[in-house]
Amino acid sequence: MVVSHLLTRRSLEIPDRPLVVFAGGATLTFAEAETRAARLAANLRAIVMKDEFVGLFLPNSPEFVSCYFALSRLGAVTVPINTAYKGYMLEYLLRDTRCGLAFVDRGLLDRMMDVERSVPQLRALIVTGANQKDVAKEQQGFERLRLVAYADIAGDASDVTWEGEAQEGPRVRFEDVSCIIYTSGTTGPSKGVPITNAHAIVKALEVIRICQYAKGDVVYSPLPLFHSMALLRGVVASVVSGTTIVLRDRFSASQFWGDVRKFGITIVHCVFTIPRILKKAPPGPGDRSHHVRCMYNAQHDPEFEERFGIRLVEGYGLTEAGVAMYVRPEDPPRPGSCGRVSEEWEVRLVDDNGSDVGVGQVGEVLLRPKKPFRIMPGYLNKPEVTLQSFRDLWFHTGDLAMVDAEGFYYFKDRKKDAIRRRGENISSWEVERILVEHPAVEEAAAVAHPSSLGEDELRVVVVRRPGVLLTAEELVAYCVKRMPDFMVPRYIEFRSELPKTPTGRVEKHLLRAEGLAPDHMDRGEWSPRRRGP
Structure with missing residues (x-):
């Protein structure tokens, strides 16, 4: 079974049921989603070949959903692009995937204009949120790329002409790659994770099983x-289960409970910070006036569960694989535990030599699925990293955990040097790469610093070039122009040198242990709504 076939089937069974509701915006029924995807796929058939990579640089919108399912019908590979990306990060992703075509929101065209010369394989942009007149105006800012209005190719009969002839619909198989999801790098750049049709559906089935989806459920x-x-785990899971999903671009504490009550939400997706933020609000009589029964991807918090009457579902999973451990409803509360091993996975904890560690000891998490298509085939364009990750017939996660005598696992730390900030994974390597491109920076180290909301804040320690002046404010302004907002450091400090091993590797564990220097700069807490310095 492939993703697009599932939508076709559901559109025949429950055509008028809402599939996706955009909070404050449009609604797509199953039939509407199928019709739009089929129409768009037919109009793209002349230019999008099977297995071709196509970028989606779009906010949450009906166009994103239509593009995803249309590309699935064509057997093309969807490349979702973080809408915060610009400069190096955007250029890197487009070059790594060699996208020849990308769907871009009009509000993001300036980002594409900045990288146009660096992505020669990209030939055209299909622009959403713009008509022909708008696109003609925007076209003047581009040297080479062709711009086409999305509305001109999404209609019943597209009048846009392309070189070549339309191809017959390809045969799409369950083992074909459906999309590429990028996950942050550690000692290297971000890695593209190929997700096959089968793997995408398995990810959907996992959340359906763990959250015990039922008829009439509405997911937020x-x-x-x-x-x-x-x-x-959201849109595809709703297609698989026949449920409705309500989407927002980002979490808003002021809008959350209004959305939950308005749409009759029963299941909520979250990152670890969301329950903490909701809990900060003063208790009130409306805390339990809702229908939410569980929040998926949340840490155990008995006070939150008691106050709001919502079960927090914790687990351990990876983009590359699946949910290898999770807390069952029948499990007794274990503070700090990410649950027991899933029925579909094998898990080992090992030391640096690959030997199993004992109960209560910390080791690296190794995973192996019991069934096919539960794990990626390998990182995109990174054979050496793939070989390093798949060793001794196990997938090495780079995460550290321990297990107790009753089989409950506890995540301890990241062996790899990644940073997670308000739901966004940040590669320290990529932060450092951008920093050292500044003419006044000799070297830099990016490390995690504990956040009051859980997860991490980003701290950078910078060594200036000899005889060169550079202030923290100047460095922030440089970062704002070149980094996604979530990647701009909160804490900045300068040193004359970085602590290093005899072989020259920066000892980041010492920086973390020492904590912030007295003269550090603090930009304040970052939130997804924040923009600029």
């Missing part, structure tokens, strides 16, 4: 579709 995902949670 205040997360962007360029992340796998909202796309695969």
Whole structure:
């Protein structure tokens, strides 16, 4: 079974049921989603070949959903692009995937204009939120790329002409790659994770099983579709289960409970910070006036569960694989535990030599699925990293955990040097790469610093070039122009040198242990709504 076939089937069974509701915006029924995807696929058939990579640089919108299912029908590979990306990050992703075509929201065209010369394989942009007149105006800012209005190719009969002839519909198989989801790098750049049709559906089935989806459920995902949670465990899961999903681009504490009550939400997607933020509000009589029974991807918090009457479902999963451990409803509360091993996975904890560690000891998490199509085939264009991750017939996660005598696992730390900030994964390597491109920066180290909301804040320690002046404010202004907002550091400090091993590797564990320097700069807490310095 493939993703697009599932939508076709559901559109015949429950045509008028809402599939996706955009909070404050449009609604797509199952039939409407199928019709739009089929129409768009037919109009794209002349230019999009099977297995071709196509970028989606779009906010949560009906166009994103239509494009995803249309590309699935064509056997093309969807490349969701974080809408915060610009400069190096955007250029890197487009070059890594060699996208020849991308769907872009009009409000993001300036980002594409900035990288146009660096992505020669990209030939055309299909622009949403713009008519022919708008597109003609925007076209003047581009040197080479062709711009086409989305409305001109999404209609019943597209009048846009392309070189070549329309191809017959390809045969799409369950083992074909459906999309590429990027996950942050550690000692290297971000890695593209190929997700096959089968793997996408398995991810959907996992959340359906763990959250015990039932008839009439309405899911709420205040997360962007360029992340796998909202796309695969959200929209695709709703197609598989025949349920409705309500989407917002980002979480808003002021809008959350209004949305929950308005749409009759029963299941919520979240990141760890969301329950903490909701809990900060003063208790009130309306705390339990809702129908939510569980929040998926949340840490156990008995006070939250008692106050709001909502079960927090914790688990351990990866984009590359699936949910290998999770807390069952019948499990007794275990503070800090991410649950027991899933029925579909094998898990080992090992030391640096690959030997199993004992109960109560910390080791690296190794995974192996019991069934096919539960794990990625390998990282895109990174054979060496793939070989390093798949060793001794196990997938090495780079995460550290321990297990107790009753089989409950406890996540301890990241062996790899990644940072997670308000639901966004940040590669320290990529932060450092951008920083050292500044002419006044000799070297830099990016490390995590504990956040009051859980997860991490981003701290950078910078060494200036000899005899060169550089202020923290100047460095922030440089970062704002070149980094997604979530990647701009909160804490900045300068040193004359970085602590290093005899072989020259920066000892980041010492920086973390030392904590913030007295003269550090603090930009304040970052939130997804924040823009600029």
